[in-house]
Amino acid sequence: MTSSLLSITNLGKSFKTQNKTIAALSNFNLNLEEGKMVALVGADGSGKTTCLRLCAGLLKPSEGTVDLLVSKDSVTYMPQKFGLYEDLTVQENLSLYAALYGLPYEQRAQRFKRLLSLSSMENFTGRLAGKLSGGMKQKLGLICTLVKSPRLLLLDEPTVGVDPFSRLELWNIVVELTKAENMSVILSTSYLDEAEKCDHVILLKEGKTISEGSPSELKKITAGKTYFCLPPRDVVARNVQSLLLKTSGVVDALLQGGGIRMVIDSLSTKQRENIDKALKNCKVCPVDSSLEDTMIFLNRKLSETSYSTDISAVNINTGAGEGPAVIQASHVIKKFGSFTAVDDCSFEVRKGEVFGLLGPNGAGKTTTFRMLCGLLPPTDGELFVSGINVRKASKKAREKLGYVAQKFSLYGPLSVMGNLDFFASCYGLSGQKKKERIEAMLQNFSLENVKDMVAEDLPGGYKRRLSMACALIHDPDILFLDEPTSGADPMARREFWMRITQLSAKGVTVVVTTHFMEEAEYCDRIVIQDAGKTIASGTPAEVRSLAVSSSKANPTMEDAFIAIVSQFRGKVSS
Structure with a gap:
């Protein structure tokens, strides 16, 4: 028989501002059993972080109770911005947190060995934390949190801002230790595929619980409402998606595997006619529902709002890739001392194209970005933006572009x-x-x-x-976006990409990096980098085809990314 570790009853938290009182969390209830994983899911400002901070004892409730049924020192909390000491090495950070958590000295060597092995960081113990990639910093933060095995683990967006490869490693650490040490976990996440792996999911909106249950129970809400649409080859999928999102009766539309995944509510005759018009010449078939389908469905139904971006001028047959090249990178190299961050990188981007730079943390994407923007000079090679040599006239080149940093x-x-x-x-x-x-x-x-x-x-x-x-x-003329949707919820990401579709239709060239592999489907072409090298390039369909196997006949972009990076690293290590 399982026992409860945490009991939350009618929990509420309000914050007073100069003009009004804001209810960040209202009437929240939870009974957490030993060894169970609970996911908190919701848009920005839904109350996820407030809930975790209340559970950790960092905030006092405005109403209701949080009854912790284990000792406080058996609870650990990893916030979004975990406090690593960047001037200390990996090993020194581990030792410091072991001392802070009161881990007996005689237990440290064995615990460190297990955590370093799980995180694949055995070879980085002497590296300064400040010199680690974003994904490795997240892994170090997680194992520092777990240096003393807790009964209750609280994680606030533990995989935000990391690539799919690192995200998989982080998730495997949590799952393995949860099972091996019978930990209970409450986590917030923007990734609904992570929430699907939990025992219980709570959907929050503006501080209130709008639905909860097991992933299978929640997916039943959208059963029979989900479809997959495959447009003709001469039609740009992201343009069809934008039109569908503005069509009454379509609750959601998401690019996936070269087509569009849709959630459609009960329709009037007029609504069905409008949808049929938007889907003219497209192949449509029903598919199983997902947790993300349900989250979007419930949020859209409750708010009864449409997406604000105006895409009425978008022509579904307007594609990119046939205009002149407005960005040219030829054999670009960037070194920092003896370290090569970008190694012989070449590509072209054409007017109005959406071009994706993908890769694990530390792959060289941001360095490539900063060189294209004239913020870093290349060590070797040539860069042209709108016909201007960035090495010789970086200020003039910057006048042609906009830049959104990570x-x-x-x-x-x-x-x-x-x-x-x-x-x-x-x-x-x-x-x-x-x-x-x-x-x-x-x-x-x-x-x-x-x-x-x-x-x-x-x-x-x-x-x-x-x-x-x-x-x-x-x-x-050109817009550079460096991980612009990091930490954003699924609804905010859809709104963002509708704006990009609109800009592309108007002839703006967009270069983007992202760790959400589904977003690579919005790109006309992509390049995948690792260790500074280009390891794959092409259209999303061409890149996905590189990962087709007997076990994965229709790989997703995330499947392809992980397979391509794994294969490259295997070749390098061998």
Whole structure:
């Protein structure tokens, strides 16, 4: 018979601001049994982090109770920004956290060996934490959290910002230790495939539980409502997807495996006619529902809102790849001392194309980005942006492009309007033209209601909107996006990619990196890098075909990514 570790009853937490009181969590209930995994899923601001912080004792409830039925020192919590000491080595971080958690000295060597083996970090014990890739930092943070085996483990977005390869490794660590040591886990995640592996899932919206149950129970909500649509070869799938998302009766549409996965509610005759028109000449068949289908379905039904991006001008037959090359990279090399970050990289990007740079953490993607933007000079090779040699005229090249960095890099103390005004001036806008572009960005990115808010106080989704608005305020020809949807929930990611579809249809060239492999399906072509080298390139379909095997006849992009990187690393190690 299993025992309970945690009992939560009618839990609520409110925060007071200058003007009002915000209910971050309301009437939350949970009975957590030993050895079970619970996933908290919801959009930005749904209350996931607040719930975890209440469970960890870092916040006091405004109402209700959190009854911890084990000792407090048997609970560990890994926040989104885990406090690694970057000037200490991997081994020194482990030793420090072992001391902080009170792990007996005689148990440390064996525990360290097990954790390092699980995380494949045995060969990096002497490396400074600050010199690790993003994925390795996450792994180090996780094993530091687990240095003393807890009864209850609290994880806040443990795999955010890491590549699929590292995400798989992180998840395997959690699963293996949970089973071996009978831990209970509560985690928040933006990845619904991770939530599907848990025993119980709680869907949150604006601090309230909208549904909960086992993954199989929740998937029944959208059973019979999910379909797969395969457009003709001469039709751009992302354009069909955008049209479907704006069609009444279509609750969700997601690019997947070269086609579109749809969730369709009960339809009126007129709605069915509109959907049939959008799907003209497409092959459609029913498919099994997923947890993500249910999450989107419940959120859209409750809010009764449509996506705000206007894609009415998008032509489904408009593709990219036939125009002139606006970005050319030829045998580019970048070295930092003896370390080669980018090794003989070559590619072209054409006008209006959406081009994806993919790869594990530390593969060289961001370095390639920064060279293309003129922020880093290449050690060797040539880079041309809009016909301008970046090595010789980087400032002139930068005038042609917009750039959104991985991390929020705007001016936190300035308001939304202040940031827009500042960046408009930096790009040389003034007078009526400047005023018009600011107003256009406020409207296009739905920022009117928060225009006077200080940027650092904005929710994560609004920060991403503001970053995009500032990057586009001068109407650039080329847009560089470095992991723009990291940490975003599925609904925010759909809204984001509708904007990219709209920009591409208008002739804007987009270069993007992402760790969400489903997003690679939005790209016209992609390049996969690892250890600075190009290890695969082509259309999404061509890249997926590289992973076809007897066991995977129809691999997803994530399947292909993991297979390609694994094969490359196997060849390198052998």
